[in-house]
Amino acid sequence: xxxxxxxxxxxxxxxxxxxxxxxxxxxxxxxxxxxxxxxxxxxxxxxxxxxxxxxxxxxxxxxxxxxxxxxxxxxxxxxxxxxxxxxxxxxxxxxxxxxxxxxxxxxxxxxxxxxxxxx
Amino acid sequence: xxxxxxxxxxxxxxxxxxxxxxxxxxxxxxxxxxxxxxxxxxxxxxxxxxxxxxxxxxxxxxxxxxxxxxxxxxxxxxxxxxxxxxxxxxxxxxxxxxxxxxxxxxxxxxxx
Numbered sequence: 001x002x003x004x005x006x007x008x009x010x011x012x013x014x015x016x017x018x019x020x021x022x023x024x025x026x027x028x029x030x031x032x033x034x035x036x037x038x039x040x041x042x043x044x045x046x047x048x049x050x051x052x053x054x055x056x057x058x059x060x061x062x063x064x065x066x067x068x069x070x071x072x073x074x075x076x077x078x079x080x081x082x083x084x085x086x087x088x089x090x091x092x093x094x095x096x097x098x099x100x101x102x103x104x105x106x107x108x109x110x111x112x113x114x115x116x117x118x119x
Numbered sequence: 120x121x122x123x124x125x126x127x128x129x130x131x132x133x134x135x136x137x138x139x140x141x142x143x144x145x146x147x148x149x150x151x152x153x154x155x156x157x158x159x160x161x162x163x164x165x166x167x168x169x170x171x172x173x174x175x176x177x178x179x180x181x182x183x184x185x186x187x188x189x190x191x192x193x194x195x196x197x198x199x200x201x202x203x204x205x206x207x208x209x210x211x212x213x214x215x216x217x218x219x220x221x222x223x224x225x226x227x228x229x230x231x
Binding site for chain 1: 156164166210221225
């Protein structure tokens with residue numbers, strides 16, 4: 001059974017960075033894609049970007065280009081999402097989600113990590 | 120890339136059917152047969168309900184069905200049950216690199 005377990009809630013100051021982890025168990029971590037999706041309070045879902053660990057290639061939604069970095073450590077089956085230059089509008093729950101192929105749906109999701117940006 | 124357009128809310132009585140629309144463009148919904156639907160209960164992670172426009176993952180009741188015509192996809196819930204009350208989001212693959220995926224605005228389904 002595939003499980004994605006994310007790191008705990010974070011409180012950050014405006015202008016700082018946050019790094020959220022997503023540890024996978026079950027399945028073959030390297031061969032599928034891990035995406036990051038965020039949801040601001042009371043708002044909808046927003047795709048941020050993804051990485052395919054076996055290729056080591058990440059791509060990002062245009063909105064987040066230059067501010068987000070997604071990486072993966074194959075040795076620990078863990079993906080990371082780092083968001084920099086945080087502002088209050090980045091307050092959201094951040095989810096990691098698995099897709100088995102490039103255009104595949106998100107069949108497994110992490111439990112979500114609340115990131116609060118506040119001075 | 121703009122979010123796909125969904126109605127803010129739909130409602131129905133137990134046993135009835137409801138349909139949620141999801142309108143995009145030829146660059147996303149209309150261009151690919153990679154539309155998926157997610158159910159989200161409050162405080163929970165989304166759950167995949169439909170993928171590739173009309174396919175159901177194992178364990179999803181056959182009360183849930185999907186379709187697509189042109190730039191608009193639809194999710195129908197037949198025989199509405201109390202546990203179906205949740206938010207529903209459509210999602211379309213929209214190409215690789217800086218586009219990737221685009222989600223819908225979300226629809227609140229209320230069981231009366």
